[in-house]
Amino acid sequence: MTDTIQEEQAVQSELTAKFPALGGAIRIQRSRRIFARIPHEQFHDCFDYLVKDMKFNILTVITGTDEGESLGVMYHLSRESRIVLSLFTTVPKQNPVIQTVTPYFPAADAYERELVDLLGFQVQGLPPGFRYPLTDDWPAGQYPLRKDWKPSPAAPPTQAEKNEVKDV
Amino acid sequence: MPVLEKVVTWARIKSPWILHFNSGACNACDIEIIAALTPRYDIERFGIVLKATPRHADVLVCSGPVTHQIKDRLIRIYEQMPEPKFVVAVGTCACSGGVFKGCYNVSEGVDSVIPVSAYIPGCPASPAAIIDGVAKLLGSLKQS
Amino acid sequence: MFEKPVQVPIGPQHPALKEPEGFIITLSGERIMRAGVRLGYNHRGIEKACEERTYIQAIYLIERICGICSHSHATCFCQTVEEIAGLQIPKRAAYLRTLIAELERVHSHLLWLGVAGHEIGFDTLLMYTWRDREIVMDLLALISGNRVNYAMNTIGGVRRDITPDQIQQVLKGVDALEERTKYYITVATDEITLIKRLSGVGLLSHDDAIRLGAVGPTARASAVAHDVRRDDPYAAYEEVSFKVVTDNHDDVYGRTLVRVGELMESYSIIRQILKDLPDGPIAVKAPRKIPAGEAVGRYEAPRGEDLHYVRANGTEKPDRVKVRAPTLANVQAVAHMLKDRYLADLPIVVAAIDPCFSCTDRLITVEDPDRRTPGVMTWPQLRQYSLDWHRRRGVDFTHLNKTFRTDKTR
Numbered sequence: 001m002t003d004t005i006q007e008e009q010a011v012q013s014e015l016t017a018k019f020p021a022l023g024g025a026i027r028i029q030r031s032r033r034i035f036a037r038i039p040h041e042q043f044h045d046c047f048d049y050l051v052k053d054m055k056f057n058i059l060t061v062i063t064g065t066d067e068g069e070s071l072g073v074m075y076h077l078s079r080e081s082r083i084v085l086s087l088f089t090t091v092p093k094q095n096p097v098i099q100t101v102t103p104y105f106p107a108a109d110a111y112e113r114e115l116v117d118l119l120g121f122q123v124q125g126l127p128p129g130f131r132y133p134l135t136d137d138w139p140a141g142q143y144p145l146r147k148d149w150k151p152s153p154a155a156p157p158t159q160a161e162k163n164e165v166k167d168v
Numbered sequence: 169m170p171v172l173e174k175v176v177t178w179a180r181i182k183s184p185w186i187l188h189f190n191s192g193a194c195n196a197c198d199i200e201i202i203a204a205l206t207p208r209y210d211i212e213r214f215g216i217v218l219k220a221t222p223r224h225a226d227v228l229v230c231s232g233p234v235t236h237q238i239k240d241r242l243i244r245i246y247e248q249m250p251e252p253k254f255v256v257a258v259g260t261c262a263c264s265g266g267v268f269k270g271c272y273n274v275s276e277g278v279d280s281v282i283p284v285s286a287y288i289p290g291c292p293a294s295p296a297a298i299i300d301g302v303a304k305l306l307g308s309l310k311q312s
Numbered sequence: 313m314f315e316k317p318v319q320v321p322i323g324p325q326h327p328a329l330k331e332p333e334g335f336i337i338t339l340s341g342e343r344i345m346r347a348g349v350r351l352g353y354n355h356r357g358i359e360k361a362c363e364e365r366t367y368i369q370a371i372y373l374i375e376r377i378c379g380i381c382s383h384s385h386a387t388c389f390c391q392t393v394e395e396i397a398g399l400q401i402p403k404r405a406a407y408l409r410t411l412i413a414e415l416e417r418v419h420s421h422l423l424w425l426g427v428a429g430h431e432i433g434f435d436t437l438l439m440y441t442w443r444d445r446e447i448v449m450d451l452l453a454l455i456s457g458n459r460v461n462y463a464m465n466t467i468g469g470v471r472r473d474i475t476p477d478q479i480q481q482v483l484k485g486v487d488a489l490e491e492r493t494k495y496y497i498t499v500a501t502d503e504i505t506l507i508k509r510l511s512g513v514g515l516l517s518h519d520d521a522i523r524l525g526a527v528g529p530t531a532r533a534s535a536v537a538h539d540v541r542r543d544d545p546y547a548a549y550e551e552v553s554f555k556v557v558t559d560n561h562d563d564v565y566g567r568t569l570v571r572v573g574e575l576m577e578s579y580s581i582i583r584q585i586l587k588d589l590p591d592g593p594i595a596v597k598a599p600r601k602i603p604a605g606e607a608v609g610r611y612e613a614p615r616g617e618d619l620h621y622v623r624a625n626g627t628e629k630p631d632r633v634k635v636r637a638p639t640l641a642n643v644q645a646v647a648h649m650l651k652d653r654y655l656a657d658l659p660i661v662v663a664a665i666d667p668c669f670s671c672t673d674r675l676i677t678v679e680d681p682d683r684r685t686p687g688v689m690t691w692p693q694l695r696q697y698s699l700d701w702h703r704r705r706g707v708d709f710t711h712l713n714k715t716f717r718t719d720k721t722r
Contacts, residue, residue, distance in 0.1 A: 030395070032544055033608060059525065061636035063621045076608060076619065076636075082543035084608050086621070107525040107644035110351075111636075118359075133352035134273070135237050144272050144360050151272045192354050196379020196460040199423060203449075206426075206442040220692030237353040241675075267373055271357040292379060292460050 003031045007081060011054065019046050032083040043089045044099065047075065050087065051104050055079050059101065062111035064119040066147045071096045071119055091121075100125040118145040182306065183215025187225035187249070191242050191278065193232030196292035197259035201229060204295040211299055214306075222248040227302070233261040233268045234275040246282045254285040256305060258298060263287045334675040335662075339655060340682075342701075347650035347658075349643050362633040367393055367467055367602060370630060377635060379460050380423065383409075383416045384613035385620075385635065386465045391546055392609030392622045393467050393630075397602050403548070403590040405469030410548040411482075411585045412456070412464050413611075414578040418489065419448045420614035421571045421578075424666045425496060428568065431659040432509050433699045434709040436716045437499070444492045451485045454478055467602075469595025479586050490579045497572050499716070509707050510565035514649040514661035517562055526645040527638050528616020529574065530665045532558045533566030540612035552584040564664040571666075600628045613638050615666045639667045656701035659694055 008028045016022050019042055026036040038046050050056045056077040063086075065072035070090040077085045091098060098115075100123050101108050113132040115121040120143040134144075143149055190198050204211045205218060219225045222245045234242060246255070257278040260266040265276040278284050288301035336348040358377060362370040374389045375382040387409050394401060401409075422445040429437030449459045455474055456462035464470050474482075499506060516526065521534040531538060539556040541549040557573035559566040602624040609620040616638030625631040642665040649661050658676070676689045689697075702708070 029607065035606065057522065060617070060619050060641075061621070061634065063632070063634040065623070065632050074621070076621065082538065082540075084544075084610070086608060105525065106523065107641070110640055110643065129348070130350045132350070133355035135352070138236075144357060149360075151270075192356060194354075194376045194379040194382070196376070196382070199380060200460065203442060203446075206446075207439055208443055208446045220690065220696075233356070235353060235356060237355065267376055268356045268358075268361070271361045273355050273357045291376075294459060 005031050007083060008032070008034055011083070011085065014054065015046070015050075018049060022046070034083065034085040035088070036085065037088045040089045040091055040098075043087075047087065047101065047104075050077060050085065056085060059105040059108055059111075060084070062101075062108065062115065064115040064121060064145065066093075066119065066145065068147070069093060071121060073098060073115065073121070075101070096120060097122045097124060099123070100127075102127055117143075119143050120146065183217070184226040184254075184302075184306065185217050185219040185224055186227045186229050186302075187219050187222055187245070188229045189231070189242065189245060191230055191232035191238045191262070192235030192274070193259065193261055197231035197262070197290075200292045200295050201231065201258060201298060204298050209295040209299060211295075211302070214299075214303065216302065222246075223250065225249050226253060227305070228253065228255045229258055229298075229302075230255060230278050231258045231262050233265045233277055234281050236273045236275075239275060239281055242278075242281055254305060254309075255282055256286045256288060256302060257284045258288050258301075259293045260289050260291045263289050266291065334677060335658070336677045337650075337655065337658070337679065339678055339680040342654050342656065344650050344653055344655055344658070347647045349647055351640075351643065359633050359635065362630055364629065366600070366628045367598075367630060370633065371465060371467075372463075374633075374635070375461055375463065377637065380420050381416060381613040381615065381618070382461050383412050383464060384611050384618050385637075386463075387413065387547065388609045388611035388613075388618050388620045389622070389633070389635075390465045390467055391611070392607045392620045393602060393624070394598070395607040395609065396605040396622060396624045397467070397598060399468055399596055399598055401469045401596060402593045404473075404592045405594050406548040407551075407585050407589050408470045408472075408474060408594065409465065410552070411474070411582060412452070412462055413547065414581045414585070415448055415452055415455075415482075416462075417578050417614045418575060419445055419452065420666075421575050422448070424571060424614075424663075425568075428564075428660065428663050431663045431695060431698075432506075432709065433702075434506065434712060434716075436709075436713040437496075440492075440716070441496070444489060447485045447489055451482050454481060466595055466598070468598035469593070471595070473594050474589075479589070482582065483586060486579045486582050490576070493572060493575045493579075497576075500568055500572055503712060505707060505709060505712055507565060509702065509709075510563065510568060510660070511561070512563055512565075513653075513657050514564040514567075514664050515562050516645055516649050518560075520648060521645065524645045524648055525641050526616075527641045528613070528666070529557075529567050529570040530616065530642050530645060532556070533560075533570045534562045535560040538617075540610045540617050544610050546609075546611060548585065551588065552581050554581050564660055567664045601626055602628075602630070615639055616641060639665065642667075654701070655694070656698040659691070659698050 058078040063074040074088040286305040338346040375386040426438035426441035606623040619636040621634040623632040
């Protein structure tokens with residue numbers, strides 16, 4: 001397998017031409033790895049184009065992040081050639097509403113439920129189902145993956161806090 | 169419990185019926201527990217038999233740090249076991265929470281939820297260590 | 313068509329006593345109308361915990377996501393961090409990572425064969441495969457110091473080297489394993505009872521496999537020719553030649569054939585790795601603070617594609633670690649495979665995606681419109697129901713359990 005980035009460059013050109021908002025925000029990290037950032041207003045058109053027109057018909061996972069003032073969500077897409085295009089967008093933390101992508105990817109609901117439970121996203125259109133991965137009695141408004149969230153004071157400190165940080 | 173049943177139950181302690189339960193472990197200890205049953209280690213030659221229901225079990229062999237999801241079920245299983253009953257915590261996570269100690273959603277090992285009779289550390293505990301630990305538990309019971 | 317109702321044993325636990333994990337099955341007669349899976353019993357908060365640890369400390373946690381494929385997760389994580397840091401690991405380290413990776417695949421697939429045997433009542437297969445698996449457990453303990461959780465990786469390479477004597481022992485062990493595996497292939501291709509039991513079960517078409525995001529042997533048995541080792545190579549996979557094993561049965565039988573085929577490929581890869589093992593260091597020094605950046609790492613774990621996303625922020629602790637283990641990708645496919653199928657096939661269909669053990673320790677909630685209250689079964693109860701159901705239909709492993717041998721005097 002050679003490490004050319006011809007396909008990646010073609011993807012970059014086509015996407016930037018179609019969605020100028022991506023200009024400068026789409027980079028090829030190495031062969032088979034593209035990272036792109038798009039404002040939420042253009043996210044759905046871009047996502048639709050990627051999946052339907054550019055045949056990125058595999059969703060490997062969705063990563064949610066806490067960006068401080070906003071919440072971030074990254075969709076790691078792939079297609080037959082197996083390159084990975086990670087498309088990132090943000091929504092305000094005060095109103096973290098996104099749309100489900102289950103119409104494109106029926107198996108995306110597990111990943112979307114994680115966004116709801118662990119970061120506090122609201123995913124519109126998410127099909128009914130059990131929450132995941134937290135229990136039904138988990139207290140509302142507690143989102144473990146948010147940066148400012150710590151377990152309750154009663155919980156013991158982590159090993160990292162107890163130990164001195166040192167190399168192995 | 170009628171006298172005859174008590175005698176039968178105590179006799180079984182010499183060759184206990186065990187129930188294996190995973191309380192949110194990574195499976196490393198679980199596969200070593202099952203390896204203990206396979207020909208190379210063959211824990212069954214000690215008369216130890218794996219059972220499928222708590223109502224027939226004398227010894228609960230428990231792996232994992234006890235996640236929040238599973239805590240109630242672990243307690244319920246313990247309550248369903250008839251007396252006399254014993255609990256063996258297999259693996260460092262079951263003993264103390266292991267590497268997951270302090271993580272949200274995780275208790276600090278099995279004895280934070282139910283009483284434990286024997287602790288077998290290791291990450292994972294090897295089949296030899298598991299057999300050793302169970303044998304020691306049985307030995308201490310015979311003495312008492 | 314109306315089916316005569318069969319008594320489905322329902323356990324004593326009342327489902328109203330919230331059991332927040334397991335399978336939720338809606339039955340009609342003996343058939344599953346709908347299957348739901350609720351996960352989360354294994355959720356330990358590892359991703360969050362990684363943010364509170366250094367990269368080296370995080371490796372210890374990541375390794376313990378799953379004890380069966382711990383090297384897979386640890387290697388994938390290290391690769392991802394190394395990419396962010398711009399580190400090129402030495403060739404010898406890449407080869408050693410590959411060696412452990414394939415030994416792990418061997419132990420995992422043999423483990424799976426035994427578990428699958430147990431689920432269908434072919435317990436002799438469990439005893440033989442797990443006995444043979446001890447050969448590879450010994451090799452892993454020899455090289456790494458532990459039977460499980462090998463701790464071979466560090467950021468920048470591997471932590472332990474291999475001696476010429478150990479290499480010889482690995483080669484001897486692989487020869488023995490290959491001989492045994494040939495018997496398992498014979499069983500898989502010749503034993504009518506096994507073929508009958510596994511064929512047509514857990515059907516997943518090629519298109520559904522892609523649509524539902526299935527990975528690993530589960531997808532390859534539906535002719536989805538994807539293997540990260542070939543399509544997105546890492547470690548030393550570009551230096552070795554191997555086949556991507558696929559099958560087009562679309563069923564559990566196909567998944568069995570793919571796994572035994574992969575075992576043979578693993579033995580070949582291990583021999584190539586050891587034959588061409590380059591000299592040199594086993595690690596490069598990695599900075600404690602990883603420069604700001606992000607990367608996506610992928611790895612072909614025994615169960616399928618493992619994907620890690622890591623974001624670094626210039627400190628000694630990761631900013632974000634996201635792990636997508638292969639089993640999560642296969643869960644939707646399983647729910648689909650169970651629909652319109654017999655309840656008696658649930659154990660082997662679930663087992664055939666090779667889930668973590670804890671998946672199969674869960675309770676099964678059974679809702680049947682013909683009875684008013686739903687009930688709960690334990691996995692052992694469901695397995696017994698399944699064995700009895702198949703026995704009534706002439707699929708019985710009693711004879712094979714008595715006669716199956718893997719030594720030469722068969």
